Amino acid sequence: MRPAPSLLLFTVLSGAGFGTLALAALGGAAPTVWAAGHALVLAGLVASTFHLAHPLRARFAFSRLRTSWLSREAWGAVAALALLAPVALADLAGGPRPASWGIPGALACLGTVIATAMIYGQLRAVPRWHHWTTPALFLGLATAGGAVIAAPGPWAAALCLALSAGLAASFAAGDRRMARCALTTDRATGLGRFGRVRSIEQPSTGPTWLTREIVEGRPQLRALRGLAVLLVGVAPAAVLTLAPGAAPLAVALHLAGAFVARWLFFSEARHLAGLYHGVPLAPQAPSRPATAAAG
CATH class of the missing domain: 1.20.1440 (de novo design (two linked rop proteins))
Structure with a gap:
């Protein structure tokens, strides 16, 4: 998205x-x-x-x-x-x-x-979001951010490290869920057993709000995941531990990481509507050369 x-x-x-x-x-x-x-x-x-x-x-x-x-x-x-x-x-x-x-x-x-x-x-239509980790991460970002701002110290550093660990785990768990989900055009039409299914016509004749805002995926920059994990918790924790007087720097680093993490939250999401536009939610498994057209 x-x-x-x-x-x-x-x-x-x-x-x-x-x-x-x-x-x-x-x-x-x-x-x-x-x-x-x-x-x-x-x-x-x-x-x-x-x-x-x-x-x-x-x-x-x-x-x-x-x-x-x-x-x-x-x-x-x-x-x-x-x-x-x-x-x-x-x-x-x-x-x-x-x-x-x-x-x-x-x-x-x-x-x-x-x-x-x-x-x-x-939102069931966005499988990556429809999971308990979504409210958990929102709460984690709020409490860790609040701790860095309101009470910078050892326990704030510990919360930041826990947040980084949780964020990294959520990225990996989300990828596994999407791989198991395997929602593709093949499966949606029930014709996958005959070969790879493709659309012979698009649902619309030109760009729409749906294609601009929902279907078009952003580039999956996996390097940004590491940057988010580093900035949102590891770097602020290091600052609070090694330079307690530099709390404003820890706040700035955490907020920068929060923006990167939230950008990934939106950009990596895939809506089920994408299946109608030939955009799979997960990589398709190899199939036989024959093609079944779905129009």
């Missing part, structure tokens, strides 16, 4: 922001931490409107709470910011914290991240 810049900005920035706010809610946080968390969340939410044809209609996202993960995400964001407002104000004023607001606010932050992930994880 084609990764929209607005989606990259939204998912990465808001995820890191909600992770920062969740950790700030669980313990006393400096004003700069609260400011960073709110700035990231607001920047992400603003970016989320850029890919809407009619941004003013974003308000309708709140009307489908029972059936839409997008609506749950919208309500979760509002609830998280509302619940954390008294906690943030207490920290900024140097007064006592309201004891009953921090934990619900932190849970609302993490719930919002899960809702964002499930917008993609619920």
